[in-house]
Amino acid sequence: EPEVTQTPSHQVTQMGQEVILRCVPISNHLYFYWYRQILGQKVEFLVSFYNNEISEKSEIFDDQFSVERPDGSNFTLKIRSTKLEDSAMYFCASSVAGMYGYTFGSGTRLTVV
């Protein structure tokens, strides 16, 4: 069964450092998303991406965040200057069409120290 692949599975970074979280969506999917889940809290929407541009973003997705699909297969989330409160599980997801429930990747646990 096709999978959404995320790397790394766990990243530890120092506060103020830049991190890039990587995702390989399912190959025929057209819609891509990033969500995060702080430990013990809800899964929260960050951003959706379609046709090489951001289609919607949440209040969480401020100027410190950016997304990119650099080569037609990878989908990345960059956090420019990490804060302690960015520590969370980050999930990438993709869907073949925007109307249907989508497939999540296994997640990257980001720990900011």
Next chain:
Amino acid sequence: QKEVEQNSGPLSVPEGAIASLNCTYSDRGSQSFFWYRQYSGKSPELIMSIYSNGDKEDGRFTAQLNKASQYVSLLIRDSQPSDSATYLCAVAMNTGFQKLVFGTGTRLLVSP
């Protein structure tokens, strides 16, 4: 503020029983409704989607939607210990890009 509410649980049921999970949502314009299962430390896994009022069955799972009352439910028949997980209700406006709003999830414990 669009909200999705779930009882956090835990909901404890014996093996073989029916587990009933409920969810309410605040946005009357919501069009798409999903149930995800999340094991501890893992990513959400889609188990059911429902778009119109009524029941939708898939194996041991039945999703029920009542848009007038703004609630969605999930029934799990013949519950198994492997069903023990957190069940997330997620709701989307019919925007085409499908930003999902998640509830906090209900923790289900199925005892052998």
